[in-house]
Amino acid sequence: MFNFTLHNPVRLVFGKGQIASLANEMPAGAKVLMTYGGGSIKKNGVYEQVRQALKDFEVLEFGGIEANPVYETLMKAVELARREQIDFLLAVGGGSVLDGTKFIAAAIPFEGEEPWDILAKNAPIHTATPLGAVLTLPATGSEMNYSAVISMAATQEKLAFGNPKVFPKFSIVDPETTYSLPPRQIANGVVDAFVHVMEQYCTFPNAAPLQDRFAEAILKTLIEDGPKTLAHPTDYDTRASVVWCATMALNGLIGQGVPQDWSTHMIGHELTAFHGLDHAQTLAIVLPNLLWVLRDSKREKLIQFAERVWDVKAGTPEARLEEGIIRTRAFFEAMGNPTHLSAYGIESERFVDIIARLEKRGALPLGERQALSAEKLQEILTMAR
Amino acid sequence: MFNFTLHNPVRLVFGKGQIASLANEMPAGAKVLMTYGGGSIKKNGVYEQVRQALKDFEVLEFGGIEANPVYETLMKAVELARREQIDFLLAVGGGSVLDGTKFIAAAIPFEGEEPWDILAKNAPIHTATPLGAVLTLPATGSEMNYSAVISMAATQEKLAFGNPKVFPKFSIVDPETTYSLPPRQIANGVVDAFVHVMEQYCTFPNAAPLQDRFAEAILKTLIEDGPKTLAHPTDYDTRASVVWCATMALNGLIGQGVPQDWSTHMIGHELTAFHGLDHAQTLAIVLPNLLWVLRDSKREKLIQFAERVWDVKAGTPEARLEEGIIRTRAFFEAMGNPTHLSAYGIESERFVDIIARLEKRGALPLGERQALSAEKLQEILTMAR
Numbered sequence: 001m002f003n004f005t006l007h008n009p010v011r012l013v014f015g016k017g018q019i020a021s022l023a024n025e026m027p028a029g030a031k032v033l034m035t036y037g038g039g040s041i042k043k044n045g046v047y048e049q050v051r052q053a054l055k056d057f058e059v060l061e062f063g064g065i066e067a068n069p070v071y072e073t074l075m076k077a078v079e080l081a082r083r084e085q086i087d088f089l090l091a092v093g094g095g096s097v098l099d100g101t102k103f104i105a106a107a108i109p110f111e112g113e114e115p116w117d118i119l120a121k122n123a124p125i126h127t128a129t130p131l132g133a134v135l136t137l138p139a140t141g142s143e144m145n146y147s148a149v150i151s152m153a154a155t156q157e158k159l160a161f162g163n164p165k166v167f168p169k170f171s172i173v174d175p176e177t178t179y180s181l182p183p184r185q186i187a188n189g190v191v192d193a194f195v196h197v198m199e200q201y202c203t204f205p206n207a208a209p210l211q212d213r214f215a216e217a218i219l220k221t222l223i224e225d226g227p228k229t230l231a232h233p234t235d236y237d238t239r240a241s242v243v244w245c246a247t248m249a250l251n252g253l254i255g256q257g258v259p260q261d262w263s264t265h266m267i268g269h270e271l272t273a274f275h276g277l278d279h280a281q282t283l284a285i286v287l288p289n290l291l292w293v294l295r296d297s298k299r300e301k302l303i304q305f306a307e308r309v310w311d312v313k314a315g316t317p318e319a320r321l322e323e324g325i326i327r328t329r330a331f332f333e334a335m336g337n338p339t340h341l342s343a344y345g346i347e348s349e350r351f352v353d354i355i356a357r358l359e360k361r362g363a364l365p366l367g368e369r370q371a372l373s374a375e376k377l378q379e380i381l382t383m384a385r
Numbered sequence: 386m387f388n389f390t391l392h393n394p395v396r397l398v399f400g401k402g403q404i405a406s407l408a409n410e411m412p413a414g415a416k417v418l419m420t421y422g423g424g425s426i427k428k429n430g431v432y433e434q435v436r437q438a439l440k441d442f443e444v445l446e447f448g449g450i451e452a453n454p455v456y457e458t459l460m461k462a463v464e465l466a467r468r469e470q471i472d473f474l475l476a477v478g479g480g481s482v483l484d485g486t487k488f489i490a491a492a493i494p495f496e497g498e499e500p501w502d503i504l505a506k507n508a509p510i511h512t513a514t515p516l517g518a519v520l521t522l523p524a525t526g527s528e529m530n531y532s533a534v535i536s537m538a539a540t541q542e543k544l545a546f547g548n549p550k551v552f553p554k555f556s557i558v559d560p561e562t563t564y565s566l567p568p569r570q571i572a573n574g575v576v577d578a579f580v581h582v583m584e585q586y587c588t589f590p591n592a593a594p595l596q597d598r599f600a601e602a603i604l605k606t607l608i609e610d611g612p613k614t615l616a617h618p619t620d621y622d623t624r625a626s627v628v629w630c631a632t633m634a635l636n637g638l639i640g641q642g643v644p645q646d647w648s649t650h651m652i653g654h655e656l657t658a659f660h661g662l663d664h665a666q667t668l669a670i671v672l673p674n675l676l677w678v679l680r681d682s683k684r685e686k687l688i689q690f691a692e693r694v695w696d697v698k699a700g701t702p703e704a705r706l707e708e709g710i711i712r713t714r715a716f717f718e719a720m721g722n723p724t725h726l727s728a729y730g731i732e733s734e735r736f737v738d739i740i741a742r743l744e745k746r747g748a749l750p751l752g753e754r755q756a757l758s759a760e761k762l763q764e765i766l767t768m769a770r
Contacts, residue, residue, distance in 0.1 A: 003402075
């Protein structure tokens, strides 16, 4: 096990009706900028619940944060917050709104020339405007971590940053607010959470049996409850289970002391940047092929994954390894996330551009053992057609 | 799943050689009271490591905190800290030193008449002196929670309190510092952690499949690595695994959203108070009998426990349920913790006093379904002879 420091100060307030307690979590007297997305919160009642809970606060609003939140949009919120001297940001939405608001929080007091440097040049963040969140879409774990992924429209780039200064002070997570989400978004959330776990689990053994079992626990629960919550979207118990899995999948716990491999996400971000696919769709496309192409490098964990997560106990180790990947692909497909680009109508692929960009950024080879070379990447993308 | 709030702001710094980073965790310029136990830290090198790391701080010391820390002793530290205007408490030791130091932290600024009221009367804690910890014994999870159990010598009472104000600011956990512990203390730690999980797991099903699997993950890892670490006390990987399990067993995570049952601990505390047994010895004595006596009330979870944790898949549900309890008892015995009072030479039992005291305190019936009446308690204790 590697040395590690675990520190997660987010207050996670989970359960039915918890938005009513929002005012208790807010700093007294704060001037608030409430951020949100395309307006679904105005249809599902969350907007009303939040405004009601904040009736004693001065609240400004900034709506219109996109899925895969866009730098150019977020900078308008930064200008507004600076002009209005906002004390506190309240993100109300899914991972995109939360990620975007983390970026706004870091950019408001940013002293460098261009806040994009936080993403492109790892520019230091000395302070950030405090933020809280009301989550309405289970997927990214953004409600309980300090990471964010932001896109620039002008350059078709999608980049990540992370800093403890943008941990939400609190996040309110009421599974009932997710009942009205379209099936595609729930399916995306399940796939996203599943792949978050895989990126922290499917590397090489590192004498971390508890981390392994925690990861397997989340995967098994998603496999069990993911299809159920698609079929019964208003069953509280199943939905709460999936939502809790999504938070635990990326709140920093299961990855402590173990190697990680964020290759699937890095490749997926490029597919979103160039082809406009949903984030989780790109993960469903990349992961099964990546596991297959890197099967030698990830061999021990792939066999363990097949045995413990998919209960594949028969056959040679090679056969079990392959069966685990086959079942993973079938799971994504069954959740409604095809695993080939062609299924999304994408034919004129941008593989050359993707590989060139990752090479230019010095990102290759990828993977916990640097086994993912440009050639392997080509192989993965070709399989993804 | 019940509603819950998860909030654990402790910075857990885990791994080899981490005491060297202690100064980075301390508040600059603090006047420190370092608390410790019977002096084993002076034999195993931890004392030197800590003093070296704190060479730029003003440090006073208070040694001699007992196992099952005693109120009368702790109040001497409170007096010292008040007189010397201590800014920060640093607990160096196992769960007893940490628990004792949490009490000291709450008692220093306590405004009521008698700090014992924090334990006996649930007197409010408005503030506490900040504290940090260097853990040297895996068992209680005290390094990452806000609870403590304190004994009064005068009255032979052992009581618990908990308050977020006494969360350690940080805890440094280096598994290597535990190599020199006697086998009995490691065995106690494994049993203690195991029972902590059981108190949060073995109740009734509550539609919380991830919490269940996390609990089972810790139990399985303790079963796997507990005996190994006894046999190979200086094997880092196994020891680190057990230490991490002990932290995760009681840092508040696995118990979120589920019923809990701290009966085994409450009964165990009385056995320690009256008979002077080690804490974990009392748990080993109580738990198997308690599970048996309450087998109807805990039926579903006991069957799940047998199947998933002990891999008992054959036989009737009743047979499996019983086999799970038999294996648990055998595990405790194999770890060197007998499960009968007679094995510790205790013959003149104090059962009447124990039952009378719990009744007087209004604690009965115990259990997540209030199934543990005075009669059932008598039955459990009789089986424990």
